[in-house]
Amino acid sequence: MNLSPLPLLMLEPQVRAALLEDLGRAGDLTTDAIVPAAAWAETALVARQPGVVAGLDAAALAFRLVDPAIEIAIERPDGSRLVPGDRIAIIAGPARGMLTAERVALNFLGHLSGVATATATLVEAVQGHKARICCTRKTLPGLRALQKYAVRAGGGVNHRFGLDDAVLIKDNHIAAAGGVAASIRAARAGVGHLVKIEVEVDSLDQLDEALREGPDAVLLDNMGPDMLAEAVRRIAGRAIAEASGRITPATAPAIAAAGVDLISAGWLTHSAQVLDIGLDWRRLRWDRSREARPTAA
Template identity: 70%
Template structure:
């Protein structure tokens, strides 16, 4: 699953004529010793994609990993050494860093939320709000940061949302239709915005309830109403500063911005003279 992503990124960058800057300046026989180094503190994710970027340009590039995915790094720390034909290293540099910085940013953001709720059993999960084509690796980065994954797509669980409810004519109708259609291994979750909706949903025993954009007080009441009869999931613009107040009694905290808006982790490729 990774190689097509990396090949597409390289093709996008190389275009029709390849790296005309490097080819003009760097001799084909020149070998270089470089390192991938952290320029700020964070959590690493995406090294497999970075390694593929270099190796697809030239199998002669050797990568030695010092800090594998899931590792915490500090500013200036070497993540991996990259040694080989200088042309290949420079040509693959940006594609490798794009993956590594983006996914490490997701892992770092996830780790910050996980740390904020470490005193509670609540799990931090991502959503389907992902970059088109990159869902698998972005969800992997969430796990590298200590989080967990929500459903990967529309085909692995039923999540009844507001528009489903509106079109079906109500929560009860939507849940009944879902249950009549779902196989015995398929979980059913329903999104609710109010405690009244939650009360109605619970009469049909869904497997999970998504408590969307509720206040802390409403969430506490919701947890009391559910009383362990379903998995409880809180969502809605949750950050590291707001997560602890939400986490008490909640099973899952889902956060869309982890995959669609997490800032990159600044990582650079630095040349080291032989």
């Protein structure tokens, strides 16, 4: 998988905000009271259940922002398949910083791995068909770039990132414009020549009206497999065919078999179940007299 990492500049505001929220006004009272400042530890990030890992850079950044002396050796990079017991990374450094950053690091890692795992489940469900799995704008506030990255880590592709990078005409836009054709014409007149235009339709009549205006893509909303197959036949390659609406791993194969190009699902980002990943302790010293890097032993 050719998965390009997100620049740390994009990750840092979210990770820093999460740490500040956790540290509050007085810092980590528990760790500072119990763990000596000189204590050194080595821990491992370990998968508790099967899935696909994503978010390691965000997790690593959480540790390093708390204490730059913490080092991380990644053994299974983002996009890797996991089985229970798989060791994802080894972390070594000051024990205080490790404990303080633990929850924030695991929050990012577990959530983003959950998104990647959910995506991979749908990708597997449509194997053998041309349909690709994509996300939507139904992301958690502040986490869009990270969640869309996790979708890519799971083998999916991204829909538009915001309101400003493509036109997607939905039912309320159509109602406000006075019809499918009118909305497409208005959109084409109002945006630049490089901006793609997609229109949502929920009937074959609306589809025919849309196709006469030549959109770049058509969102076929809440159509059953038979109607989708007919819609694909009518589109005949003139536009990208995207299916959406109550997509599950059980329904995805039949939808993909209808011949659509894309299957989009909002739950991949807004409702993905967290992947259970733990931080297991391996070694602990109460002083730093012999500094060590993460070891695989």
